[in-house]
Amino acid sequence: MLPLLRSQTVQNSFYLMILLFSSFTQASTPGDKRTILTSGDKVYPIYYQLGQSAVLYLGLKPETVICGNKNYFNIEKLKEGLTIQPLANISTNLTVLSQDRRYLFYLTPSKNGQIDTFIDVKWIPEAEQRPIARSGLITKESIRELGQKLNVGVLEIQLKKMVSLSITKRSIVEFTIKNNSTGVVKTSGIELMVTKANRPVEHQVYAFDSDIIKGHGMIQGRVIVTGVDLGGASLLFSYQGKSTKFLLRGGKY
Secondary structure (H helix, E strand, O other), rough: OOOOOOOOHHHHHHHHHHHHOOOHHHHHHOEEEEEEEEOOOEEEEEEOOOOOEEEOOOOOOEEEEEOOOHHHHHEEEEEEEEEEEEEEOOEEEEEEOOOOOEEEEEEEEEOOOOOOEEHHHHHHEEEHHHHHOOHHOOOOHEEEEEOOEEOOEEEEEEEEEEEOOOOOOOEEEEEEEEEOOOEEHHHHEEEEEEOOOEEEEEEEEEEEEEOEEOOOOOEEEEEEOOOOEEEEEEEEEEEEOOEEEEEEOOOOO
16 A cells, blocks of 8 residues: 655644653663553563663652662652662563552563663553443444454554444544564554544543564554544554554444
């Protein structure tokens, strides 16, 4: 499929995302941003390297920070997260508590070249993060089969389902991404955005179930939108300067 040119609105939105995170870059060296979706029940690894700091962006001010080996890490609270500076090659647990939320991490030295310098942590309640697996919380009428498939560069993207949760006014679009090349694709290089009337909608987050896609491998992903009727909306995928767009067959909650 021929690449679609990004609209100026989408470009501006990506620039705004960069500006949003720029206030934290003084504490880290350039690197790929990684996004984590958490509901507080899973421990996520953070890969570090001596001489480099990592920024953990939570979107809220940490109240309590518990580090298993605090003598080997310099941890400072920020307005909406914290910075982590390793002082030795030690693995340990890290727990952050704030606003009745619990974030669980495991600090460990990088062994395969993956180094975290900026981690964007999104809080999504477990019942909404994986609604398909908890069928008792939703009705058949709230699930729409999509089945659309398009390519963007070496990636093959297939939309699977859209789930609408009337209580929380959230829509979750589930999809798969297949890597048709022999090389490894980093998901940090994939951008996606829900737009309506050619403008990005508010209150949207997305995440993948892996940081990489192996050659000829496949991963799952999801995008979650809050408080927006997705009727007539589009889902834009971009990778390595190429873009493709899905028209979402959305509707009211």
